[in-house]
Amino acid sequence: MRTTLLLLLLVISTPFFAQSEDERQLRAIYDKALTNGKAYDWLNHLSNQIGGRLSGSVQAQQAVDYTREQLDSLGLDRVWLQPVMVPKWVRGTPEFAFIETKPGVTTNVPICALGGSVATPDVGIKANIVEVQGIEDLEKVGRENIEGKIVFYNRPMDPKLISTFASYSGCVDQRYAGAAEAGKFGALGVIVRSVTLRLDDYPHTGSMSYGDTPVSERIPAAAISTKGAELLSTTLKLNPDIKFYFKQNCKQLDDVESYNVIGEIQGSTYPNEVMVVGGHLDSWDLGDGSHDDGAGCVQSMDVLRLLKETGYKPKRTLRVVLFMNEENGLRGGNKYAEVARRKNEKHVFALESDSGGFTPRGFSFNCSDENLKQIQSWAGLFEPYLIHMFVEGYSGADIRPLMDQDLVLAGLRPDSQRYFDHHHAENDTFEHVNKRELELGAATMASLVYLIDKYGTIPNKKIKG
Structure with a gap:
C-alpha cells in the first residue's frame, strides 16, 4: 500500500516538475x-x-x-x-520620372525600378498612360487602348484586412507579373503602386518576373510611391491625355x-x-x-x-x-x-x-x-x-x-x-x-x-x- 501511494504521488507530481523545469x-x-x-x-x-x-x-x-x-x-x-x-x-544610376500635363509643365514623382526589370532606352520612355486596378483589367481595357502606352497598376493594399500579409498578398501579383502581362497587350512599360498601406513618398521595390517572355520583348517596370500614385491617378482623371516619363538604368548580369x-x-x-x-x-x-x-x-x-x-x-x-x-x-x-x-x-x-x-x-x-x-x-x-x-x-x-x-x-x-x-x-x-x-x-x-x-x-x- 505504501509503495503504491508513493508511486501514485510520483506520477501525479511529475508533470508539475516538468512544467517548472520548462518555466x-x-x-x-x-x-x-x-x-x-x-x-x-x-x-x-x-x-x-x-x-x-x-x-x-x-x-x-x-x-x-x-x-x-x-x-x-x-x-x-x-x-x-x-x-x-x-x-x-544592379540598379544603376537613380531612376527619374515625371508627370507631364502639357508640354513643358511637369511634376516629378518618386519611382524605383523593380528588381529584375530591364532598363528603359537611354532617353527614357514618355507616353500616355492607362490606369488599371489589376492584371485582370487588361483584358477589359483591350489591346487597342493599351498598345504604345504605359500601364499604371493602382490597386492598393486592402486596409480592412487586419493581417497586413493577407492585404499584401491581395495586390502583389501586379508587381510580380504586371510587366509580363501588360507586354502581351503592347504596353511600352509599367508603373506599379508601391505595396504599402502608408501614404508617403517612398517607392517600394520588390521582385518581378517576365516568365517566358523573350528578352527582346521585355518592358521596363518601376514602382511609384503611394503619394505619387495618388497624384498620378487624380491628374489622369482630370486630364486623360497627360504623359508620363520615366528613365532607369538597371541591368541583369x-x-x-x-x-x-x-x-x-x-x-x-x-x-x-x-x-x-x-x-x-x-x-x-x-x-x-x-x-x-x-x-x-x-x-x-x-x-x-x-x-x-x-x-x-x-x-x-x-x-x-x-x-x-x-x-x-x-x-x-x-x-x-x-x-x-x-x-x-x-x-x-x-x-x-x-x-x-x-x-x-x-x-x-x-x-x-x-x-x-x-x-x-x-x-x-x-x-x-x-x-x-x-x-x-x-x-x-x-x-x-x-x-x-x-x-x-x-x-x-x-x-x-x-x-x-x-x-x-x-x-x-x-x-x-x-x-x-x-x-x-x-x-x-x-x-x-x-x-x-x-x-x-x-x-x-x-x-x-
Missing part, C-alpha cells in the same frame, strides 16, 4: 536575451557598416564574411559556407557565386535529427535591410547563443542557416534543401524569421494536426511573455523547400502593422528597429526551439499545404 528554462532564455542580447549589436554592424545586401553584391559578400566570423566566435561545433550561384541584378552561412550545435541524443532556425541574409538595396531580413538573421544567430549560454544541451542537432537570395530568386533556400536531400539528412523542424523585428506575437505552423495540438499545449508557458498566437499558416519562403511529411515548419509572427511601412523601401533602416522588440523575438524563437527539441515532433503524419 525556468524559458525564464532564463528571456532574461539572457533582455540583459545580454547580441542581436541588436550584430544588426547594427550589418545595417550601418555594411548596408543593403543585394544578391551578388560586394555588400552581400561582406555580410557573409561578418556573420561567419560572429558564428565562429560563439564556440559552435561547426561553422561553414555553402556555395550557391545567385543572380546579379551573369550569375555569381555566393554562400549560405551555416553554424550548428551537434545533438547529444539524436544527432542525425536536424532542427533549423534562420532568415535571409540578402536584402534590397534601397535601405539597409534591417527589418527585411537583417532582424531575422541576427535573431536566428542569437537562438543558438541563448541556448548555449543558458546551459541547455540540445538532444537534436541545432542549425542556424542564413540563406542567400531570398529576395530575387530563392536560390539559397533551394540549394540548402537540395544538399540536405543529397546527403539524406533528416530534418524534423525548421523555423524562419522573415516578418520584421517587431514585437513577437507567436508563430504560424505548417504541420500535422497532431503536431499543432502538441505545440498549442505549450501556450501557457508563453503567456507571461504575451505570446498568444499558435496557429496554422505560412512558415517561410526559405524553409519551404525542405517540406516533407515528417517536417514541422514554423514562422515567427511579430506584430505586422508597421512592417509594410518599411518593406523593400529606403526607410528599412536600423533606427526603425526597437532593441527590446528584437530581443523578445530572439527569446521567443529560442523558447520554441527548446520545447521542440526537448519533446520532439510527432512523425509519419502528412503535412498540410
Whole structure:
C-alpha cells in the first residue's frame, strides 16, 4: 500500500516538475536575451557598416564574411559556407520620372525600378498612360487602348484586412507579373503602386518576373510611391491625355557565386535529427535591410547563443542557416534543401524569421494536426511573455523547400502593422528597429526551439499545404 501511494504521488507530481523545469528554462532564455542580447549589436554592424545586401553584391559578400566570423566566435561545433550561384541584378544610376500635363509643365514623382526589370532606352520612355486596378483589367481595357502606352497598376493594399500579409498578398501579383502581362497587350512599360498601406513618398521595390517572355520583348517596370500614385491617378482623371516619363538604368548580369552561412550545435541524443532556425541574409538595396531580413538573421544567430549560454544541451542537432537570395530568386533556400536531400539528412523542424523585428506575437505552423495540438499545449508557458498566437499558416519562403511529411515548419509572427511601412523601401533602416522588440523575438524563437527539441515532433503524419 505504501509503495503504491508513493508511486501514485510520483506520477501525479511529475508533470508539475516538468512544467517548472520548462518555466525556468524559458525564464532564463528571456532574461539572457533582455540583459545580454547580441542581436541588436550584430544588426547594427550589418545595417550601418555594411548596408543593403543585394544578391551578388560586394555588400552581400561582406555580410557573409561578418556573420561567419560572429558564428565562429560563439564556440559552435561547426561553422561553414555553402556555395550557391545567385543572380546579379544592379540598379544603376537613380531612376527619374515625371508627370507631364502639357508640354513643358511637369511634376516629378518618386519611382524605383523593380528588381529584375530591364532598363528603359537611354532617353527614357514618355507616353500616355492607362490606369488599371489589376492584371485582370487588361483584358477589359483591350489591346487597342493599351498598345504604345504605359500601364499604371493602382490597386492598393486592402486596409480592412487586419493581417497586413493577407492585404499584401491581395495586390502583389501586379508587381510580380504586371510587366509580363501588360507586354502581351503592347504596353511600352509599367508603373506599379508601391505595396504599402502608408501614404508617403517612398517607392517600394520588390521582385518581378517576365516568365517566358523573350528578352527582346521585355518592358521596363518601376514602382511609384503611394503619394505619387495618388497624384498620378487624380491628374489622369482630370486630364486623360497627360504623359508620363520615366528613365532607369538597371541591368541583369551573369550569375555569381555566393554562400549560405551555416553554424550548428551537434545533438547529444539524436544527432542525425536536424532542427533549423534562420532568415535571409540578402536584402534590397534601397535601405539597409534591417527589418527585411537583417532582424531575422541576427535573431536566428542569437537562438543558438541563448541556448548555449543558458546551459541547455540540445538532444537534436541545432542549425542556424542564413540563406542567400531570398529576395530575387530563392536560390539559397533551394540549394540548402537540395544538399540536405543529397546527403539524406533528416530534418524534423525548421523555423524562419522573415516578418520584421517587431514585437513577437507567436508563430504560424505548417504541420500535422497532431503536431499543432502538441505545440498549442505549450501556450501557457508563453503567456507571461504575451505570446498568444499558435496557429496554422505560412512558415517561410526559405524553409519551404525542405517540406516533407515528417517536417514541422514554423514562422515567427511579430506584430505586422508597421512592417509594410518599411518593406523593400529606403526607410528599412536600423533606427526603425526597437532593441527590446528584437530581443523578445530572439527569446521567443529560442523558447520554441527548446520545447521542440526537448519533446520532439510527432512523425509519419502528412503535412498540410
